[in-house]
Amino acid sequence: MRARSALILAALLAWPGAAPAATATIAEGVVYLETDGRPGRGPDEPGVAGVLVSNGRELVRTDAQGRYRLVVAQGQTVFVVKPEGYRFPARANGLPDFWKHYFPEGSPPLRYGGIAPTVPEHWDFALERAPATPAHGFEVLVFSDTQVKNLREVDYYLRDVVLPLAGRHAATFGTTLGDLVNDDMSLYGALDAVTGRLGVPWFPVPGNHDVDQDATRDEDAGLSWRNAYGPDTYALEEGGASFVFMDDVVHLPGQRPSYIGGLREDQFAFLEAYLATLPPERLVVLGFHIPLFDEDGRETFRHADRERLFTLLARFPRVLVLSGHNHTQRHYYHGPAEGWHGAAPLHEYNVGAVCGAFWSGAPDAEGIPDTTMADGTPNGHALLRVAADGSYALEWHPARVPQDDPAFTRAMALHAPRALRRGAYPSYGVYANVFMGDDGTEVEYRIDGGPWRPMRRVERPDPRLVLENVADDLAETPRGYDRSPEARPSMHLWRGVLATDLAPGEHHVEVRARGRWVGQAAASTTYRLVEVAAD
Known part of the structure; x- marks a missing residue:
């Protein structure tokens, strides 16, 4: 021996x-x-x-x-x-x-x-023995970017996200896809105590705000995170699916930017060895912080590492990538341009942030900031459902939905002008931000119960958030601790033209959406047509 x-x-x-x-x-x-x-x-x-x-x-x-x-x-x-x-x-x-x-x-x-x-x-x-996985499958709570800066924001996290969920979910386990804190790792204990109230095992990954900024090399940048949470790359198996959670933040001390997405040699060695133990029909779910796709024309994840990763995954027809980091939300489908050559595009769901726009914006009656993200998505969490056959479904759950407002539901939020001149050129729109929408989502609208007409997907800022930006600009004093983020083009915004040739008075607009990640959803709003005398 x-x-x-x-x-x-x-x-x-x-x-x-x-x-x-x-x-x-x-x-x-x-x-x-x-x-x-x-x-x-x-x-x-x-x-x-x-x-x-x-x-x-x-x-x-x-x-x-x-x-x-x-x-x-x-x-x-x-x-x-x-x-x-x-x-x-x-x-x-x-x-x-x-x-x-x-x-x-x-x-x-x-x-x-x-x-x-x-x-x-x-x-x-x-x-320990675990209860048998239900015949219909299991659920996973998917958080990203809690990103608390202080104990006040830990309290926001508690009241805004955790307490409404505690005792009211059926998840088997949960994950946070990085940026648990905003550089202050002394908050881990307080944060973990709050997350623990959800009552399920929690498996986080580190983000770029979870690294030791004083580390002089990448190999040491995750040590304080590892001291709290263990390995930065690991796997677990549940209900016929394999989950691999990986640190994909490469620390670049002294450079600008100070990090890039990528993987180390030891991570590739582990992933290759682990994937070799799996049958090809198995669902493989990978959890990262930094997305695999480029952002704003920049290489945000090293292309060579991405191609190497895709090569390891090529024999698996069912792969889901979960990522965070961007504080916006979108579905991305990788293909040959990114180095993916599978029979079908590889689906990456870039999850919205628990903290939304970094806990910013005007506070509500409970003192919790509005914190709508820059693409108009409300802060909240995602839910992953994995069926017994290896198929999966995804949901987005906003932390707060206004009561008695049919224009803002759990699936979408509408914006329309309050009043238009009757007979004006019909160039004014109703907008629907369908939070889980993608290119395959069908969004339609109708006015006053008339025929359904398709809405057109547009990549522009959500007018709802633009209004918040204007209100912040016009305020004599800050409306909250930090103002809302500047609205940026949303990847899940649809537009329809409002009719101006109807009778004077109020008109009812209904919007419905159908899609793989949306299911079926509806919302409604109104606008008025007003007679305006010519000069």
């Missing part, structure tokens, strides 16, 4: 950039079924066979007794890939307990602590 361990260590140390022998070890442990409710493995708690365990590069499976062996080097984290039918016990802070750091030398000194010298007492991991 010693000879085999020596060979493994020798192989490890032969790798380029390998750690010194003093900082490498063999992790030998057991993945076992927790049954007695006490810490540590009890004498009657059996090992679990066939469970994947990783050091962030390689994967091994536990044997019939639940045992595994892995080489671990300084700075690596050993973790378990959650198998179907099981869940992780919770740590003292409520987060899933599925990882152990190996940092005998500690990490470089960092403002937010990094990782102190750490050597695990043992390498065992516990699993």
Whole structure:
């Protein structure tokens, strides 16, 4: 056994950039079924066979007794890939307990602590039996960019998003797609306590505002985040689907911008090894912070890394990418132009932010900022539904919807002028911002119960947010702590022309939308035609 361990260590140390022998070890442990409710493995708690365990590069499976062996080097984290039918016990802070750091030398000194010298007492991991996945499938809460700057914003997050959901959802687990905080990692504890009230295991990924800004190299930029949340790249399996959550923020100290989207070599090694364990018909869901598509003509995710990633995913016909970062919302379909050559386009859902527009805008009666995003999407969260056959559905849930306003529903918000001159040239529009709309969404409108007519998708700012911008401009003093963002072209805005040749008075406008991500949705508004005498 010693000879085999020596060979493994020798192989490890032969790798380029390998750690010194003093900082490498063999992790030998057991993945076992927790049954007695006490810490540590009890004498009657059996090992679990066939469970994947990783050091962030390689994967091994536990044997019939639940045992595994892995080489671990300084700075690596050993973790378990959650198998179907099981869940992780919770740590003292409520987060899933599925990882152990190996940092005998500690990490470089960092403002937010990094990782102190750490050597695990043992390498065992516990699993608990999970309730059976319902026949209809399961749900996942998908958050992005909570991005709190202080405890006041932690309270916004609590009252605006978490409390309305707590005890009222059926999700199996949840994720936050990066930017949990806005550079202040001392807020993680308070944030986690709020998220914990949702009552489900939470699996976040880091964002560009979760990095150690004082790190002098990318390899160290995620250490304080890892100290709180474990591996920055990992996987879990649920209901016939595989979820891979990955840090895709490449820290570029001293440069402008100070980061770009991309993946490290160890992440590619882990992903390649993990995907090799999956059948091609399996649904693969990847969670990132930075989107894979370019934004404003800039390379926001390294193209070479994207093409390499797409090559690894090519044999899977069912792939969903979830991303955050932009504080807007859209569906993007990758094709040959981005290096994707699958039979069908690869779907990326760029999720809107929990904090919306960074908790900005005029406050409501409860003191919570309006925080509508720059594309007119209200802040909120997404829900992913995965069916037993591997198909999936997505929903957007605004945090707040005005009561008794038929023009603003959970699916869309309308804008129309209040009054027009009767007989004016018909060039004025009613706008429908369909929050989950894409190119395949059909949006129609009718006036006073007349025939349904198609609305045209336009890429322009949502007039509803433009009005907020004007109100902020005209205010003598700030209307909130931070003003609303400047409206930018929305990817899910439709326009229809309002008739001006109808009778004077009020006219009723109905809008309906149908689409894969929208389902069927409706909203309504009114406008008036007024007789205006000629001079």
